[in-house]
Amino acid sequence: MILVTGASGHVGGELVRRLAEEGRPARAMVREPQRYAAPAGVEVVAGDLNRPDGLGPALEGVTGVFLLPGFADMPGLLERVREAGVAHVVLLTSRSVVGGKPDNAVVRMHLDSEAAVRASGTGWTVLRPSGFMSNTFQWREQIHAGDVIREPFAGVPIAVIDPYDIAAVAAAVLGRPEHYGQAYSLSGPEALLPEERAAVLADVLGLPLRFEGRPDDEARAEMSATMPAPYVDAFFRFFADGEFDDAPVLPTVEDLTGRPPRTFREWATAHAAEFR
Ligand SMILES: NC(=O)c1ccc[n+]([C@@H]2O[C@H](COP(=O)([O-])OP(=O)(O)OC[C@H]3O[C@@H](n4cnc5c(N)ncnc54)[C@H](OP(=O)(O)O)[C@@H]3O)[C@@H](O)[C@H]2O)c1
Structure with missing residues (x-):
């Protein structure tokens, strides 16, 4: 049985669908099962990753876990995972x-989660993806309101990846001891500027969308409304100060799944209805 955390999210959702298609026993963990529609054949369980002591029912009979990072007590959480066998x-x-x-807060959060998994005494594999294509959903409100997409860090190309491909890699490595102890960096098939993503989306949706860069001060104010200050600083260090180059294209998705990663056009086509 494979436990998928974040099953209502972009990556976990793709992984649950994939495991169901492959006929592998899967259990989807969400905090509010009444709001979650699982694919046929998938078990659903309630669980909160910030409360490791309550994860007993979720972990019962589980051999593999797909885990999101950054929760309150990752070492304690992984201790429960190890105890469950x-x-x-x-x-x-x-x-x-x-x-x-x-000392970058986002890097620190991920490094701490990786350290906890490495120290857990359980077999582990780490997936380190580039920025997600699904971040483009942040444009949905702007598209509903008009034809202009405004986005910060307009000059920064990212080899965005489809969560579908992260899930495909997770499904390919889960339960395979040859992948234990490995950390795989993953990317999509090409580096795109926000303006280039907007042009593809406009074409796929058949809308006359225009792109404008959002000035840094405006972006900082907007991000600060929803994100703690150290995380806002982290993203400015990444993309305004150039601390993180998320543009390199890697062969790992194809190496691990046997097929190239999906393009942004494929992602946009698959999700077009969600923008309408
Ligand atoms: N976006 C990017 O570009 C990017 C790049 C690299 C890495 N990442 C990492 O990817 C992860 C996000 O993945 P995603 O896009 O698939 O997720 P998502 O769509 O943002 O959804 C978040 C998921 O986390 C679950 N969740 C939140 N708090 C939880 C809790 N206390 N206990 C259990 N589950 C909880 C939510 O489940 P419920 O609310 O249903 O319980 C939901 O399924 C983040 O950890 C991020 O650091 C993102």
């Missing part, structure tokens, strides 16, 4: 950790 944890972090500065 889980053989393999696949942890999602970020490729910002590769050469990242440990």
Whole structure:
């Protein structure tokens, strides 16, 4: 049985669908099961990753866990996972950790989660993806309100990855001892500027979208409304100060799944209805 945390999220959702398609026993963990529709054949369990002591029912009979990073007590959480007899944890972090500065709050959060999984005594694999194509959903409100997309860090190309491909890699490595002790950096197939993503989205949606860079001071104020200050600083260090180059294209998705990662056009086409 594979436990998928973050099952209502972009990556976990893709992973649950994939495991169901492959006919592998899967259990989807969410905090509010009544709001979650699982694919046929998938068990659903309630669980809060900030409360490791309550994870007993979620972990019962589980051999593999797909785990999100950054919860309150990652060492305690992984202790519960080990006690439950889980053989393999696949942890999602970020490729910002590769050469990242440990005093950057986002890098620190991911590094701490990776350290906890490495020290857990359970088999582990870490997936370090680039920025997600699904971050483009942040444009939904702007698209509903008009034809202008405004986005910060307009000059920064990112080899964005489809959560579908992160899930494909997770499914390919879960339960396979040859991947224990490995950390894989993952990317999409090409580096794109926000303006280039906007042009593809406009074409796919058939809308006359225009792109404008959002000035840094305006972006900082907006991000500060929803994010703690150390995280806002972390993103400015990444993309305004150039601490993190998320543009390199890597062969790992194809190496691990046997097929190239999906393009942004494929992602946009698959999710077009969610922008309408
Ligand atoms: N976005 C990027 O570009 C990017 C890049 C690299 C790495 N990452 C990492 O990817 C992760 C986000 O993945 P995603 O996009 O698939 O997720 P998402 O769509 O943002 O959804 C968040 C998920 O986390 C779950 N969650 C939140 N708090 C929880 C808690 N206390 N206990 C259990 N589950 C909880 C939510 O489940 P419920 O609310 O249903 O319980 C939901 O399924 C983040 O950890 C981020 O650091 C993101």
